Amino acid sequence: MSAANLRLDLPDMPEAAAQLRLDVRAFIDEERKAGRLPPPERVGLGFSQEMTKRIAARGWIGLTWPKKYGGQERSALERYVVTEELLAAAVPVGAHWVADRQSGPVLLKFGTEEQRQEYLPRIVAGECGFCIGMSEPESGSDLASLKSRAQKVDGGWKINGRKIWTTNAHRVHYMIALVRTSVVEGARHAGISQLIIDLQAPGVTISPIISMAGEHDFNEVLLEDVFVPDKALIGQEGNGWNQVSAELAYERSGPERWLSSFRLIAELIDVLGPDARPSSQEELGRLLSHLLALRQLSMSVASMIQQGQTPNLEAAIVKDLGTKFEQEAVRVVRNIVSAENLTAHGRADRLKALLIHAQQYSPAFTIRGGTNEILRGIIAKGIGLR
Amino acid sequence: MSDNQQFFRDTAERILADRLEQKHIVAAESRVLPGELFATLAENGIFLMLVPEEQGGIGASVAEALAILKPAGSAAAPGPLLETMLGNGLLAQAGVAPVEGTIALAFVGADELAGAVTLHDVGWGGLADHVLVVADDAGRARLTLSAGADWLATPGEGAAGEPSDRLSAPSLPGASAVLDAAGSYADALRRAALLRAGQQLGAIEWSFTRSIDYTGERSQFGKPIAKFQVIQQMLAELAGHVLAASTLLDAAAVGLSETLVAAAISRVGDAADSAIAICHQVHGAIGYSKEYALNYRTRRLMAWRADFGGVEYWRGALARGFITATREQFWPAVSDAGLQGAA
Numbered sequence: 001m002s003a004a005n006l007r008l009d010l011p012d013m014p015e016a017a018a019q020l021r022l023d024v025r026a027f028i029d030e031e032r033k034a035g036r037l038p039p040p041e042r043v044g045l046g047f048s049q050e051m052t053k054r055i056a057a058r059g060w061i062g063l064t065w066p067k068k069y070g071g072q073e074r075s076a077l078e079r080y081v082v083t084e085e086l087l088a089a090a091v092p093v094g095a096h097w098v099a100d101r102q103s104g105p106v107l108l109k110f111g112t113e114e115q116r117q118e119y120l121p122r123i124v125a126g127e128c129g130f131c132i133g134m135s136e137p138e139s140g141s142d143l144a145s146l147k148s149r150a151q152k153v154d155g156g157w158k159i160n161g162r163k164i165w166t167t168n169a170h171r172v173h174y175m176i177a178l179v180r181t182s183v184v185e186g187a188r189h190a191g192i193s194q195l196i197i198d199l200q201a202p203g204v205t206i207s208p209i210i211s212m213a214g215e216h217d218f219n220e221v222l223l224e225d226v227f228v229p230d231k232a233l234i235g236q237e238g239n240g241w242n243q244v245s246a247e248l249a250y251e252r253s254g255p256e257r258w259l260s261s262f263r264l265i266a267e268l269i270d271v272l273g274p275d276a277r278p279s280s281q282e283e284l285g286r287l288l289s290h291l292l293a294l295r296q297l298s299m300s301v302a303s304m305i306q307q308g309q310t311p312n313l314e315a316a317i318v319k320d321l322g323t324k325f326e327q328e329a330v331r332v333v334r335n336i337v338s339a340e341n342l343t344a345h346g347r348a349d350r351l352k353a354l355l356i357h358a359q360q361y362s363p364a365f366t367i368r369g370g371t372n373e374i375l376r377g378i379i380a381k382g383i384g385l386r
Numbered sequence: 387m388s389d390n391q392q393f394f395r396d397t398a399e400r401i402l403a404d405r406l407e408q409k410h411i412v413a414a415e416s417r418v419l420p421g422e423l424f425a426t427l428a429e430n431g432i433f434l435m436l437v438p439e440e441q442g443g444i445g446a447s448v449a450e451a452l453a454i455l456k457p458a459g460s461a462a463a464p465g466p467l468l469e470t471m472l473g474n475g476l477l478a479q480a481g482v483a484p485v486e487g488t489i490a491l492a493f494v495g496a497d498e499l500a501g502a503v504t505l506h507d508v509g510w511g512g513l514a515d516h517v518l519v520v521a522d523d524a525g526r527a528r529l530t531l532s533a534g535a536d537w538l539a540t541p542g543e544g545a546a547g548e549p550s551d552r553l554s555a556p557s558l559p560g561a562s563a564v565l566d567a568a569g570s571y572a573d574a575l576r577r578a579a580l581l582r583a584g585q586q587l588g589a590i591e592w593s594f595t596r597s598i599d600y601t602g603e604r605s606q607f608g609k610p611i612a613k614f615q616v617i618q619q620m621l622a623e624l625a626g627h628v629l630a631a632s633t634l635l636d637a638a639a640v641g642l643s644e645t646l647v648a649a650a651i652s653r654v655g656d657a658a659d660s661a662i663a664i665c666h667q668v669h670g671a672i673g674y675s676k677e678y679a680l681n682y683r684t685r686r687l688m689a690w691r692a693d694f695g696g697v698e699y700w701r702g703a704l705a706r707g708f709i710t711a712t713r714e715q716f717w718p719a720v721s722d723a724g725l726q727g728a729a
């Protein structure tokens with residue numbers, strides 16, 4: 001490995017992306033004017049089925065998918081533009097986020113024609129959402145050790161097991177569950193499959209888990225003799241591990257990995273003026289340099305994906321850097337708020353609320369979607385150390 | 387990388403491989419310029435990179451100049467290479483012909499030039515053939531070119547052991563010209579600092595690559611230290627710094643936007659800090675020895691971060707560009723900062 005190999009080409013945005021960006025901004029303006037998008041007091045993805053419907057009405061869900069499923073066949077870079085504009089403005093996109101980012105693409109890549117026909121048009125219309133059923137109580141980073149099992153029965157599968165930390169399971173319609181369908185001695189990554197579970201099905205029990213930020217976002221999902229038909233199997237039986245690995249690449253390099261704290265920085269900048277002390281300006285400048293670097297990295301990786309490459313190393317780096325940046329941003333904003341005495345005596349109440357929430361939320365940044373230690377393991381492999 | 391950039395990079399790497407040995411790098415700490423290297427760079431027109439073709443130069447872009455300076459930083463090349471290259475470029479902007487020999491650069495406020503003049507911390511100041519003083523004259527760059535011999539030099543050195551001298555004269559010697567464009571002083575300083583960041587990136591990349599190799603060569607507890615997870619995690623962290631710094635530097639070199647240049651300098655500064663800490667940590671004591679090549683890169687990183695404004699100055703400059711924005715204006719400002727691909 002030499003450092004020269006660790007280099008990203010600068011991307012070219014398609015012409016149409018500029019207009020699309022303006023369209024998204026115009027939409028956001030309208031939403032603000034209509035009072036449907038108040039300045040946020042929390043970080044994280046908000047959840048609003050109504051907002052998802054309005055975004056769907058613009059055609060911005062499933063933007064890259066084939067037209068026959070309701071998509072627009074536009075490029076990954078254009079999708080990038082839409083997502084970063086929505087996230088930067090703190091538009092609540094949680095209701096379609098997982099379906100648009102990964103469930104839909106997984107169905108396009110591995111699903112049957114019947115599955116695509118059934119789910120994709122509804123995702124595009126903002127009518128159905130998905131959640132990710134990977135983690136289990138005993139299987140976090142070591143996902144391949146998972147124990148939930150699907151047993152072959154007449155006409156389908158019978159599932160038993162327990163999924164945990166399942167974000168939005170209580171609000172969306174389907175879960176793509178990763179389960180063991182066979183045991184292959186000495187090959188722990190084999191025998192794992194992906195099944196679509198209707199969360200209304202008998203035998204599914206969803207219990208809330210309250211986060212330290214006081215929110216009900218994730219859940220425990222108990223699966224007791226849950227029957228799913230044969231057509232619920234995604235891709236090949238036993239190939240789930242490879243399918244999930246492909247899915248994780250979509251998950252890692254997107255702007256959501258460095259925009260979680262953005263609204264906090266925006267709020268700070270709103271309050272801060274040119275009279276801020278030099279040390280505050282230096283800290284802020286340092287933070288902004290990381291923000292700009294991440295944005296360039298993220299766009300470059302999106303462009304590689306667009307060109308059909310699989311930039312796994314680079315994507316892992318973007319997530320490692322991005323999530324660390326999100327935490328660092330909270331720390332820097334806190335320091336500046338404190339040094340400049342910005343929120344004392346009832347000044348800047350919104351900044352104060354946002355900062356409290358961001359601090360409570362920030363430990364999750366470097367855990368969800370795979371911990372940074374696991375990511376660095378992937379990076380170490382990529383640079384030839386493992 | 388464009389074909390031109392590749393060509394300049396290859397040229398620089400070839401010259402550095404042929405003309406720069408460890409003994410020259412060591413000798414620079416005894417105030418000896420690597421003469422052969424500089425003669426060969428001059429023969430190859432490297433010091434005329436930033437002089438337009440109409441004025442007898444190569445007419446290269448800043449991105450192309452970086453393609454020379456990154457390998458120079460990687461090789462720990464001593465001497466006022468950047469300064470001579472940029473100095474000739476600035477002279478050309480003022481319509482002055484390029485000079486023979488080396489140039490030391492000093493950026494100062496115009497008020498520092500009245501009466502008896504003292505310039506501090508001038509890299510290779512006492513040894514350069516020429517001294518080019520770039521003064522901030524109400525935002526415009528006032529250039530004053532003098533001979534090195536016009537100054538009384540008090541030798542000093544920076545963290546890399548390269549000369550960093552105090553120059554004094556009873557009054558400012560030499561001939562002056564003002565670059566008319568508004569903001570020409572900031573523009574010159576910005577280019578100098580960006581090019582310096584390129585040298586830093588080269589030294590960072592060298593240190594990173596050497597550390598990866600070293601952790602494969604060194605065994606403890608019966609296995610290469612690269613197999614220890616802690617070592618892997620540290621180098622993975624550094625990989626992120628390398629990728630982020632190089633990508634932003636490339637982006638900044640394209641449009642030279644004020645925002646991006648300041649951001650790139652700041653980002654490279656963080657990568658440098660991380661490289662110094664991590665590369666030394668994974669090397670253990672051998673890296674701390676003067677004989678081992680790592681310190682010739684890491685000490686340059688320590689010295690270079692303070693040059694041409696210094697990392698903290700650029701961080702402040704970056705923040706000032708955003709600090710008056712409202713929460714709604716902030717994102718458009720980020721999005722319009724000139725990043726590549728950001729339609």
Ligand SMILES: Cc1cc2nc3c(=O)[nH]c(=O)nc-3n(C[C@H](O)[C@H](O)[C@H](O)COP(=O)(O)OP(=O)(O)OC[C@H]3O[C@@H](n4cnc5c(N)ncnc54)[C@H](O)[C@@H]3O)c2cc1C
Nearest residue numbers: 132133134135140141165166167364367368369370371373
């Ligand atoms: C906000 C949030 C939302 C989430 N949403 C979902 C969801 O929707 N669906 C879903 O399936 N999961 C979800 N998760 C779970 C998430 O994927 C896991 O938390 C994550 O994979 C880590 O697993 P764990 O929590 O069991 O930690 P563990 O794996 O037990 O790790 C604990 C610590 O040990 C370290 N560690 C573990 N193995 C190694 C190793 N080999 N080398 C070095 N260090 C190691 C980890 O890095 C960590 O620091 C969510 C988590 C959070 C916080």
